[in-house]
Structures are given as structure tokens and as C-alpha cells.
Amino acid sequence: xxxxxxxxxxxLLAFPxxxxxxxxxxxxxLLTKIMxxxxxxxxxxxxxxxxxxxxxxxxxxxxxxxYTAAILMREGVSSGWVIWAVAVGLSALLALLIGAICLRxxxxxxxxxxxxxxxxxxxxxxxxxxxxxxDGLRARRPEFGLFELxxxxxxxxxxxxxxxxxxxxxxxxxxxxxxVLQAIRENESRALALGYPVYRFQLLAFxxxxxxAGLAGxxxxxxxxxxxxNLLAWQQSGHLMMMVILGGVxxxxxxxxxxxxxxxxxxxxxxxTIHWQLGVGLILLAVVLFAPRGLAGLWRREP
Amino acid sequence: MTLLETHQLSKRFGGLLAxxxxxxxxxxxxxxxxxGPNGAGKTTLLNLITGVLAPNKGQxxxxxxxxxxxxxxxxxxxxxxxxFQITNLFRNYTVRxxxxxxxxxxxGSSFRFWQPVFKEKALTEEAFRVAERVGLGGRFEVVxxxxxxxxxxxxxxxxxxxxxPKLLLLDEPMAGMGPEESARMVELIESLRQExxxxxxxxxxxxxxxxxxxxxxxxxxxxIATGTPExxxxxxxxxxxxLGDEGGVA
Ligand SMILES: Nc1ncnc2c1ncn2[C@@H]1O[C@H](COP(=O)(O)OP(=O)(O)OP(=O)(O)O)[C@@H](O)[C@H]1O
Ligand SMILES: [Mg+2]
Numbered sequence: 001x002x003x004x005x006x007x008x009x010x011x012l013l014a015f016p017x018x019x020x021x022x023x024x025x026x027x028x029x030l031l032t033k034i035m036x037x038x039x040x041x042x043x044x045x046x047x048x049x050x051x052x053x054x055x056x057x058x059x060x061x062x063x064x065x066x067y068t069a070a071i072l073m074r075e076g077v078s079s080g081w082v083i084w085a086v087a088v089g090l091s092a093l094l095a096l097l098i099g100a101i102c103l104r105x106x107x108x109x110x111x112x113x114x115x116x117x118x119x120x121x122x123x124x125x126x127x128x129x130x131x132x133x134x135d136g137l138r139a140r141r142p143e144f145g146l147f148e149l150x151x152x153x154x155x156x157x158x159x160x161x162x163x164x165x166x167x168x169x170x171x172x173x174x175x176x177x178x179x180v181l182q183a184i185r186e187n188e189s190r191a192l193a194l195g196y197p198v199y200r201f202q203l204l205a206f207x208x209x210x211x212x213a214g215l216a217g218x219x220x221x222x223x224x225x226x227x228x229x230n231l232l233a234w235q236q237s238g239h240l241m242m243m244v245i246l247g248g249v250x251x252x253x254x255x256x257x258x259x260x261x262x263x264x265x266x267x268x269x270x271x272x273t274i275h276w277q278l279g280v281g282l283i284l285l286a287v288v289l290f291a292p293r294g295l296a297g298l299w300r301r302e303p
Numbered sequence: 304m305t306l307l308e309t310h311q312l313s314k315r316f317g318g319l320l321a322x323x324x325x326x327x328x329x330x331x332x333x334x335x336x337x338x339g340p341n342g343a344g345k346t347t348l349l350n351l352i353t354g355v356l357a358p359n360k361g362q363x364x365x366x367x368x369x370x371x372x373x374x375x376x377x378x379x380x381x382x383x384x385x386x387f388q389i390t391n392l393f394r395n396y397t398v399r400x401x402x403x404x405x406x407x408x409x410x411g412s413s414f415r416f417w418q419p420v421f422k423e424k425a426l427t428e429e430a431f432r433v434a435e436r437v438g439l440g441g442r443f444e445v446v447x448x449x450x451x452x453x454x455x456x457x458x459x460x461x462x463x464x465x466x467x468p469k470l471l472l473l474d475e476p477m478a479g480m481g482p483e484e485s486a487r488m489v490e491l492i493e494s495l496r497q498e499x500x501x502x503x504x505x506x507x508x509x510x511x512x513x514x515x516x517x518x519x520x521x522x523x524x525x526x527i528a529t530g531t532p533e534x535x536x537x538x539x540x541x542x543x544x545x546l547g548d549e550g551g552v553a
Binding site: 171172174175176177178179180183186187189190191192193194195196197198201204 | 374375377379380385387392393404412413415416417420466
């Protein structure tokens with residue numbers, strides 16, 4: 001597992017200069033986008049895969065991050081660090097409020113109520129005409145002091161943030177907290193009978209996932225220089241969910257592999273046919289039927 | 304000394320009063336059996352005591368303190384641990400991980416986010432001691448779902464033991480067991496007598512009369528009699544309501 005990982009990392013580090021020498025800037029952009037989506041999908045995988053919480057409203061935090069960045073820039077805040085801190089803080093807060101309510105329900109109710117909250121956020125944001133309404137909001141790139149946020153800087157920044165977040169998630173999942181979170185997914189009533197405050201564990205994971213999704217949203221706003229209502233829409237939640245299912249629910253690399261695979265497939269199919277969404281659906285169906293543990297499950301033998 | 308006390312405890316499911324003004328007292332150090340026909344409300348009573356369900360009326364007191372509104376997880380830390388009538392394990396995890404989780408719940412905070420848990424040797428060591436205690440030392444690395452029924456019931460008890468409770472609530476530990484497995488379970492419970500106060504719900508009357516110092520009889524959600532095994536045997540009301548059905552135990 002170590003070697004392939006190191007090779008991928010080296011490849012990603014070396015890619016921008018190679019790309020610019022060979023005129024492959026388009027692919028550098030695609031990789032940036034994939035890394036940002038990988039962060040968002042990995043955050044969803046924490047609660048969906050490891051926590052067993054099927055949230056159908058993850059776009060709320062992703063989109064909120066993007067909108068926070070755009071609105072702060074519009075209001076004259078130009079420091080990237082400040083924007084990041086506020087966006088992550090707000091996303092975490094929103095996840096705390098939504099999670100505190102939703103986690104009192106289970107099963108289908110949980111899915112529906114997370115979706116309902118996300119839709120409320122969507123309509124709320126779109127109703128602010130001064131922030132673009134349904135047209136979205138342009139978001140210039142902020143200043144980071146130490147460096148200028150060029151396309152290449154954003155590429156490396158996204159890589160650094162993704163790597164840092166994955167390292168954090170890896171520690172978390174294998175620490176006491178992560179073990180309990182997974183135990184709750186396996187058997188909630190048993191975990192409660194052992195004396196674990198189930199609700200607190202789930203809520204904390206939910207907030208953390210929201211914060212990471214918010215950070216991904218900020219990066220997305222930097223990338224497209226635009227905060228789109230689409231980022232908040234339920235289709236975006238479904239998209240992130242598809243990535244996790246495709247990559248492997250509760251598999252550590254599930255979010256990353258799913259984001260990469262889905263983005264690449266979409267890119268390829270979009271060029272070939274206008275019915276590309278049908279193709280994506282068929283591929284997802286094939287994965288669910290033939291590789292229930294996703295792409296990551298094909299890679300790793302052990303459970 | 305009274306360790307656990309329920310006072311006028313009631314639980315309603317729609318039109319059904321599953322537990323109906325139940326008064327029960329368990330003294331420190333005893334094995335107290337709770338018997339009663341199917342549907343009498345025994346499991347519901349355990350759920351009220353452990354906080355899985357909230358009562359409609361009444362009180363639960365533990366060590367003299369009112370715990371009626373304490374959440375379930377907090378009651379475990381006070382010293383209440385239970386087993387389930389229907390085996391309830393982490394079926395996909397090994398005996399080891401099941402027990403490590405139980406030990407971890409008691410030892411230190413689980414809101415730790417950085418140190419890998421597999422490096423915590425103390426958890427494994429204590430988990431292994433508990434496994435040995437219930438005879439699962441040789442099955443430590445076996446996935447719980449692959450254990451025999453008797454072994455799963457033993458693990459069920461072990462999970463409760465690992466929290467080192469002051470009061471152990473056992474909900475039909477012999478459920479679904481053959482005579483051999485039952486005998487082993489009786490032996491295990493016997494071996495816990497010195498260390499734990501036990502409230503034992505059980506249909507197996509031989510086991511109940513062998514183990515219990517006191518017996519309470521629950522019928523339609525009410526305790527109709529409490530006493531020593533001899534007193535319960537001799538109680539005509541108990542006979543009418545319950546023991547009569549069992550035939551030959553008296
Ligand atoms: N969650 C619930 N919702 C509705 N009714 C319930 C619920 N739990 C139990 N009951 C009903 O309450 C009554 C008491 O059930 P309980 O399981 O406590 O009985 P019990 O004494 O444990 O019986 P057994 O010996 O069969 O285990 C039964 O009629 C049962 O159908
Ligand atoms: Mg029962």
C-alpha cells in the first residue's frame with residue numbers, strides 16, 4: 001500500500017511543471033478539481049461509510065463554504081486565511097445545528113430530513129438577490145500573503161489540504177474515536193449498552209465532516225472563481241454520494257477513488273455523447289452489483 | 304442494603320400497560336431472580352431500569368439516587384450493565400474487538416482522536432482476562448458471528464462483565480441453550496456470585512432455584528410476590544398465576 005501511494009504523490013508533485021512544458025494545463029485543472037472533490041467525498045465517507053449516517057445533504061456544507069468565500073470577497077475581505085477560517089467555522093456550525101436535529105432520527109427519516117435541510121439552505125441562499133440569486137456569485141481569488149494564488153499554486157494548495165485532511169482522517173479512524181464510531185455503525189444498541197454516548201460520537205463526526213466539506217467548498221470557489229447555486233443543490237449531494245459508493249463506502253480511499261473515477265468518466269463520456277448521464281448511471285449500477293465494496297474494495301483483498 | 308429500587312414504575316405501549324406500577328428492590332450482594340410468564344413485562348422492566356426506554360410513571364433508584372432521567376450510557380458508568388435476551392453483539396468483529404470496545408468504554412475517555420487504538424496493550428490484556436473468565440480465552444480471535452450459540456451467550460455476559468458493574472442484569476442468559484450449555488452458564492453465573500449483585504431474568508426454573516437467593520414474580524407488569532425460593536414455592540398465588548403452568552417445579 002505504501003509504494004503505490006508514494007508513487008502517486010510523486011506524480012502529483014511533479015505534474016504541474018511537466019504539464020506546462022507539454023501544454024497539458026487542462027489536465028492540471030482537472031486534477032485540481034478531482035482533489036477538491038476527493039476532499040468533499042472523503043468527508044462524506046467519514047459519516048456515511050464509517051459512521052453509517054446516510055446524509056443526503058452534504059452539499060449544504062460544500063456550497064456554504066463556496067458562498068462564504070464569494071460573499072466575504074464581495075464584502076471586501078481579501079485574506080485567504082480569514083476566509084478559510086470563517087468558511088470552515090460556519091460549515092461546522094451549520095453541521096452542528098442540522099446534525100443536532102437530524103441525529104434524533106434514523107433510517108429513511110434521517111435521509112429525508114438531511115435532504116430537507118440542505119434544500120432549505122439552497123432556497124435561502126438563492127433568495128439573496130444581492131448575492132447573485134440563481135445566477136451565483138463571482139469570487140475572485142483571495143490573497144494568501146506568502147504566495148499568489150495562481151492556478152498552479154491552487155493545485156499545490158489543494159494537494160496539501162487533501163493530504164493533510166486524509167492524514168487526519170486516517171488517524172481519527174484508527175484511534176479510539178474512530179473505533180467507537182464504527183462500532184456504533186455496526187450495532188448501535190450494543191454500543192449504547194456498553195456505555196457509549198452514541199449521539200455525541202455521531203454529532204462530532206457529523207460536524208467534522210461538515211467542516212471538511214466546507215473547506216472543500218472554499219477551494220472549489222477559488223478554482224472556478226465562482227460560487228454556483230449548483231454547489232448547494234441536492235444533485236450535488238447525490239453526486240458526492242455516488243463518488244463514495246463508486247469508490248467504496250467505508251473504505252479509506254473510497255472518497256478519493258470515487259471522485260477521480262467519476263470525474264474522469266464524466267469528462268470522457270461528455271465528449272462522446274449527450275447521453276453521458278445514462279453512461280454514468282450504468283457504470284454505477286455495475287459497481288453496486290459486481291463490486292459492492294467499490295473500487296477500493298477491488299484493490300484491497302482484506303475486509 | 305438496597306442497591307436498586309423501582310417505585311411504582313409504569314410503561315405503556317399504546318393500549319397495553321406492559322409494566323404497571325412495579326415495585327422491585329434488589330439488595331447488594333444477592334442474586335435476585337425475576338420470573339414471570341411470557342409477555343409479563345420482564346424485558347420491558349429491564350429496559351426501564353437501564354434507560355433504553357423512558358417510563359410513563361414512577362422512579363428508578365440506584366444506590367439511593369434517583370436515576371429515572373439519566374441517559375442509558377450514563378447509567379452504565381454508574382454501574383448498571385445488562386445482557387440481552389436476543390443475542391446482541393458486534394457480529395462482524397472478533398471476540399477480542401468486542402471486548403476491547405467494552406473495556407474501552409470504561410477506561411478513560413473515548414474522545415481520543417490521534418493515538419492508534421491497536422497500540423493500547425492494556426485494553427487487549429484486560430479484554431483477554433475477561434474472555435478467559437467466561438471460557439472464551441481460546442476463541443479470542445474468532446469473529447463473534449461464527450461462535451456457537453453457547454459461546455455467543457457467554458460473550459454477551461462477558462461484555463457486561465467488562466464494564467465491572469455493581470449490578471448485572473441478565474435477560475434470559477440460557478435462552479435457546481441445550482442442557483449442556485445451560486449447565487455451563489449456571490456454573491458461570493455461580494462463579495460471579497461473590498463479586499456481583501445480579502438481577503436474573505430466566506425461564507429455566509431449575510437454574511432459578513439453584514442460583515437465586517430471592518425471587519420476584521412479575522405478572523401483567525406487576526410484582527405479585529417477592530421472597531426466598533422456599534416462600535415462592537409455597538405461595539399459592541404464584542402457583543395460580545405462574546408456576547402451575549410449569550408443572551412439577553413446586
Ligand atoms: N417496543 C414495544 N412496543 C410495543 N409493545 C411492546 C414493546 N416491547 C414489548 N411490548 C409488549 O409488552 C409486553 C411485555 O413484553 P416483554 O418483552 O417485556 O415481556 P417479557 O416478560 O420479557 O416476555 P418474554 O418472557 O417472552 O421475554 C408484551 O405484550 C410485548 O408484546
Ligand atoms: Mg423478555
